[in-house]
Amino acid sequence: MTQEKTIQKSVSFRGVGLHTGKMIHLRLIPAEKGEGIVFVRKDMGYAMIPADPAHVIPSQFSTIIEAEGATVQTVEHLLAAVSALGIDNLRIELDGPEIPAMDGSAAPFIQLLLEAGTVEQSKSRSFIEILKPIRVSEQDKSITVRPGSSFEISLKIDFDHAVISKQSYRYFHSQSAFIEEIASARTFGFLKDIEALKAQGLAMGGSLDNAVVIGKDTVLNAQGLRFPDEFVRHKVLDLIGDISLLGMPILGRIEANCSGHKLHAELIQEIMKNKKAWRIVNAASCYKKRTPVYTRPIFQTIAATA
DSSP states (O other): OOEEEEESSOEEEEEEBTTTOOEEEEEEEEOOTTOOEEEEEGGGTTEEEEOSGGGEEOOSSSOEEEETTEEEEOOHHHHHHHHHTTOOOEEEEESSSBOBOTTSSSHHHHHHHHHHOEEEEEEEOEEEEEOSOEEEEETTEEEEEEEOSSEEEEEEEEOSSTTTOEEEEEEEOOHHHIIIIITTOOOEEEGGGHHHHHHTTOSTTOOTTTSEEEOSSSBOSTTOOSSTTHHHHHHHHHHHHHHGGGSSOEEEEEEEESOOHHHHHHHHHHHHHOGGGEEEEEHHHHHHHOGGGGGSOOOOOOOOOO
């Protein structure tokens, strides 16, 4: 895993955006080495939006990126799949403002990317090695990244609802772990909040087909949950997708308590500000020194500049 990767062939799909409710056609296209992950709004003059820290817009209910007056919303599930498969360079063309929700998880994106296949490129990968702890917090929510020899996440959630209550998950990142443990965990919401969200122009495309909906005392989806702790697993999925917007995979441990998209965006900006707390390391030299870490893939997206 010392070289950058892209996909072997283009793949496309269409679906409804979770928040906009719009039908979106999206195409994943191979990209040249060093290009990184770039979203392209075909319907807005092919405006290009790099998936990097400079273009992240803090948002409570999904992750949004913006450039050239164009935005793309709800990018986290697709980016989580892209990063989990170690894809560095990818062009994502779409004809609307939001990534299709699919089934509310990253599993459909994983399937499409596996169908496309991957190919190594003639450019060495780089990683962000965390040297000192970096923390952001807001009231009872917090997220900290600490030094570590690989990428791992410890995440806790606490909802005042009997169906969820307190859940925690410790995740050690690899391609197989993501596919088996995290990818199929779906986004979720409460039935009582739906009308208020729609009044804000959100959840316009939400349904039992693309989200876990929680009623007063039960899950309303006929087939129930995919995991007993599907809620916290999905939060891990969101965090993997959001943190990939740093532009390089992290060598470090993330500890999150009740965090969400807005706090993830704040962590990204805090990391970029604290340049003495991390360094960029070359993949080839890391691989030689840390062979046990790279026997399984860790995630990677766009190559950022320090």
